[in-house]
Amino acid sequence: MRNTSFVEKLVDRMDFQDLEICMADGNTDFCLTAITGNVKIAEILLGKSPRLLWIRGQKDMLPIQLASSAGHIPMTEFLFQKTQEDLHNSIPFEDMVKLFFLTIDNNIYPVTSKLLDRYPKLVTIENEEGLTPLQMLAQFSLCKETTGHQEIASLLFNAMDNEKECLSYVQLSTAMFDAAKSGNIMILEFLLKDHPDLLFEVDCKEQRSLLHIAMLYRQESVYRLILNKGDSKKVMIQLIDFEGNNILHLAGMPARPEERFGLSTDHVLMHSEERWFQAVEKMVPPVMKRMKNKKGLTPKELFSVTQRVAQRSSI
Template identity: 25%
Template structure:
């Protein structure tokens, strides 16, 4: 921090330094004391030179107070220095017209901001020279939520400075959204009475329709904030379970001038709770009692499982983001701005590229005609969803009425149809969401087949400007991916073939040389009547048969022709069977070996089974951790519900 402040302190131009009328270098001891929070040294300097309290001690016109606040080393230093300074001295400006409160907001020094505001409240309304910004703007732009919440709580809607009027309010709203301050938690300390972006739009509706000189707008920013919406998160099974149940604060109790926020759970189908807490806790409980029981239950769970708080924070942010988009769309829809078309067109097309179906749905809810908007290349939202492989947006077509047929009639300036677009290779970032080149190729085939089922039959043989059919485009674009998928499949099969062959060899040899040997007179195994021997024989037989089956599956993969269509079902199915049978052969081989250990060395002592079973679990568990995720991905991608289909009952258009 100290080095950063020193860089800021020397950031002015050389020309300004040459023309200075003060020797800033004589203040070096004071500068170092301010940066280090050394009050004793600073106090000695002030005793010798009282003018140093308000003097500019750097060529960036910073005072000792500016430097002490920006360093953040000692709040006691700031407090004692403010006590010595007259109130009007707190309005002294550094370069770019920044006061001490601007610096406190910029660096997120909330304690210093409290001290400054208490002594000089009018500092809240002093604007800097750069973009005419208040301390509020510096806190919002710097991403310091606690500082911003404090400044919001003490900043009044002054009729002279007009902090929340256009353009100041529009800039604050944009900065809050850009810093992802959609709302604040009621758990903040001190309790927050302001909810930043949601509250700004609720209290000042005109800000929802205002855009800045450089064409920035809060809704445009939301169209790029994929991380703020549920569709962007990747949760495991337990996290999804927690997410579906965990409650969020009810904003209906706050004064936002929003009649539509009655229940955060029901306000969006995306983050809707899947089960009724009233049924879980008992239908005879009054609503107030049920809510209290819920709150108590989640407080206990948060103490036991701290990760729950993280999931709840995510869900709360998602709820706030959806409500903010809804509110902005309503405000824009109620205005008579002639530039609404351009704004909404940008928002819906941008949200589609980022795969934010929540924004697309809310925009279409307020502006149904937006569904027909196209970009400069002639692509509508579903064409863009296919190009950028945004299945969340593409699945909205299943929530449409008969208009979905019209939405599939896309022909761009190069005469590419929707099926040609599906034939293109997916963007690199989307392709890497699927592990392994073979599964990536399978996902690409699934996209192509899904679009093929939705377009009219004539589009399947439609030629583009280059006289290419959709299938030709697919083959050309995916040639390298097919080669990578073939290599991935063969490498996997080769590795597993060696393991399967070894297991088959061991299992076959174990049957010939049974534990304990055979009776010399009739050739019957010595332990033939022991229960452990029966376990050994059955396990060894299963291990031999399954390893042989696995070996055949992997050999069939190695000798496959590797056509494009084989990656859809044929090759993944063979790999699934091979991995499952290999896992079974390993498990039964370990079981057969454990039975042999017990027969030969156990001496009918049952406690021997405990260490044997514990050791037997090690290779099985290792295989589960190393190969089971791949097996799950294969089964889910090949036989799972898929990524396409109707995901919500909400009517789209």
């Protein structure tokens, strides 16, 4: 409170043109305030010069984009409200798109929902990395879920239903595989409800299905989701990837580094890998246990190689 009072007195003595000067780093004082997330000081500065809302800072970003980039939810909400109250200016659509993706990336979902409600076509736009909003959400692991994730996912799917130019089948498929890798069951359930045929989709590069991904990334929740699909699982079990691996081969491969059950010691990890392999082994038909991949290895042989390598690395 004392610092706020000091700033208020200091700003009161300043000329508004002084506040609009950009410093060496390209930021005004207001931009720096947006980055630090101090809403009280932002209110004081805007009271002196409302134009500060539209003066760009570093990387040619508006203050609201800087606040969003820094992950400040209250500041981003405050600045969004102020931009909407300004009757003489508005955020250019190109900047609106950038802000939209920043809010998704930093889990500022209250602003994400307002932007999506106002501009439904945002659901079909790709970011600089070529990702749609759905693909971005699909990559978020539910173990890191924040409040509002489900609501935003629901809004995205509703917007996709209402938009004439919606996502392509390839984009939907990519989102599904990303969700499987991250264990994002919520996105998977939304996708498979609206597009049940995606269940049998195979990645064109590695010829891997949803079940293959669940095996390779040790996503037990995805694995169980597929098992609950009735007779569909019988079809998926038969699929072979580009290296001739069936699902038991993939269960015998090393877990991807980012998906290691949250375990810390090599001993515990190896034990968990063995239990995972045994669980999958029980559900596949005998012929798949004897099947050799393109390297001439059966699933059991591949698993033995994996375990020996793990044992050597733990010494």
